[in-house]
Amino acid sequence: MKNDSYKLCVAPMMGHTDLHFRYLLRLISKKTMLYTEMVASNSILHNKSKKLNKLEHMNDNPVGFQLGGDNPEDLAKCAKIIEDYNYDEVNLNIGCPSKRAQSGNFGACLFSQPELVAKCAEAIKNISDLPVTVKTRLGIDNYDDINYLSDFINTVSKKGVTTFHLHARKAILKKGVNPRKNRSVLPINYRRVYEIKKQFPNLKIIINGEIQNPIDVINHLKYVDGVMIGRAVCNNPFLLNEIDVLLENEKFIDKDIILKEYFEYIIKNFNNNVKITDFTKHLSSIFKGYIGSKHTRAYMCHELNYEKKPIKKLEELLFKEDLWRNGQDSRSAVI
Numbered sequence: 001m002k003n004d005s006y007k008l009c010v011a012p013m014m015g016h017t018d019l020h021f022r023y024l025l026r027l028i029s030k031k032t033m034l035y036t037e038m039v040a041s042n043s044i045l046h047n048k049s050k051k052l053n054k055l056e057h058m059n060d061n062p063v064g065f066q067l068g069g070d071n072p073e074d075l076a077k078c079a080k081i082i083e084d085y086n087y088d089e090v091n092l093n094i095g096c097p098s099k100r101a102q103s104g105n106f107g108a109c110l111f112s113q114p115e116l117v118a119k120c121a122e123a124i125k126n127i128s129d130l131p132v133t134v135k136t137r138l139g140i141d142n143y144d145d146i147n148y149l150s151d152f153i154n155t156v157s158k159k160g161v162t163t164f165h166l167h168a169r170k171a172i173l174k175k176g177v178n179p180r181k182n183r184s185v186l187p188i189n190y191r192r193v194y195e196i197k198k199q200f201p202n203l204k205i206i207i208n209g210e211i212q213n214p215i216d217v218i219n220h221l222k223y224v225d226g227v228m229i230g231r232a233v234c235n236n237p238f239l240l241n242e243i244d245v246l247l248e249n250e251k252f253i254d255k256d257i258i259l260k261e262y263f264e265y266i267i268k269n270f271n272n273n274v275k276i277t278d279f280t281k282h283l284s285s286i287f288k289g290y291i292g293s294k295h296t297r298a299y300m301c302h303e304l305n306y307e308k309k310p311i312k313k314l315e316e317l318l319f320k321e322d323l324w325r326n327g328q329d330s331r332s333a334v335i
């Protein structure tokens with residue numbers, strides 16, 4: 001993997017960054033680092049992800065696999081499998097505040113157990129050649145000052161973790177504050193992330209949280225090694241190209257060509273065992289900002305499943321009605 005792979009990353013997002021979305025994003029941006037959704041170590045070891053084999057991927061490297069778990073041996077076994085599947089990195093989730101994560105002692109609650117996180121990283125490194133990275137928050141509950149965060153990073157980095165993705169807000173792990181609220185209620189604090197980079201000049205520090213546009217990206221890169229974007233990419237996948245134009249001197253891409261390529265991918269991979277909306281839901285955000293877009297988005301997320309000839313209908317929506325050309329508005333949010 002190239003040294004500057006982390007300059008721009010798409011955040012791991014459950015329900016979004018599956019193999020199809022990553023395929024689409026890779027058509028749009030050649031270099032951006034992508035991440036899977038979080039998968040718990042148990043579901044890999046006991047193959048619980050029936051709906052879609054969460055390990056599958058194609059032509060989307062560089063891509064990191066995000067793992068949730070707290071058992072070093074189990075995580076190490078998963079890492080070996082992940083390596084065999086040709087991923088480029090194992091990313092440990094130390095930021096998820098969900099009830100499920102808390103009851104399994106993984107995600108954000110591990111922020112208060114740096115020694116255990118270090119052991120997990122060490123076990124993975126002992127068995128696999130893949131880089132291990134950590135995605136976490138600025139704090140949780142009462143563990144909320146920069147000194148604690150520094151100690152956490154110090155402890156974990158001693159076991160060979162050299163890249164940290166920091167969602168620039170803390171998480172609250174109590175009843176009534178669900179993951180969605182935990183992404184919006186508490187204020188964002190970019191300064192603390194910049195300060196961490198100053199304290200750890202030899203580590204790669206990637207900033208995350210509410211980053212919306214190419215100018216924000218350029219500004220953050222003055223202080224940190226990379227930028228990770230989540231929701232803004234779901235709301236406008238072509239944002240990656242806008243950033244590549246500024247950052248990498250890439251050309252503006254032709255959206256028609258990308259949509260045609262993705263359409264070909266759907267034709268090739270759609271079959272009776274999958275829903276067509278598994279593919280098309282990732283297109284829904286491009287149908288925004290014109291009269292009637294709600295109706296088209298309903299097709300992309302739901303209605304196409306009930307069409308007798310869904311591919312034909314999709315072709316009409318994408319290429320005949322030309323709707324998406326008439327007024328995409330990347331400021332209105334889908335998620």
Ligand SMILES: Cc1cc2nc3c(=O)[nH]c(=O)nc-3n(C[C@H](O)[C@H](O)[C@H](O)COP(=O)(O)O)c2cc1C
Binds near residue numbers: 037232
């Ligand atoms: C729908 C959704 C699902 C998410 N799933 C994950 C996940 O599986 N693993 C993770 O580390 N973070 C997850 N996150 C958090 C994002 O990775 C990211 O840290 C957060 O959204 C802040 O970045 P943003 O403001 O650019 O969206 C999720 C966020 C959203 C919106």
